[in-house]
Amino acid sequence: MQADPIKRSTSDVDLRSIKAALAGMSESELDTLSETTYKVDQFAPALLAWLDSACVWQVQHRVGIHYELQPPETVIPPEQGDISIDAAIVVRRFFLQDSPAVHALFDAVLERLTGGDGQKH
Secondary structure, eight states: OOOOOSOOOOOSTTHHHHHHHHHTSOHHHHHHHHHHHHHSOOSSHHHHHHHHHHHHHHHHHHTTOOOOOOOGGGTSOGGGHHHHHHHHHHHHHHHTTTOHHHHHHHHHHHHHHHTTSOTTO
16 A cells, blocks of 8 residues: 555644635636646546635635635545645646746645645655
8 A cells, every 4th residue: 555645634724825825816817727627637636626626615705605625635535645746736837837826826735735845846
């Protein structure tokens, strides 16, 4: 059995940077990222599903529908840990030049998944 590379945290404090990054994204950026999760190869399905749900969470939050954002590691099974971290790095590169806000989201997600130890990025 492969070791789980994802740092699993029970702290909501770590979600602040993810929530702040989502809040900094425009409606268009949220829509584009959400659509991208459906258009790319489903090589890390749990991460891609979480990204889509995080975009939906932010859109709903803006219109007054409030519920808790689940951390990405709650939906990523241990066997998808490495590929999810790699996928976040690859997808982040697509937005590097065009959207600093989306890039910030991926930085926050990678920080959360790797526990901030610089693993894989």
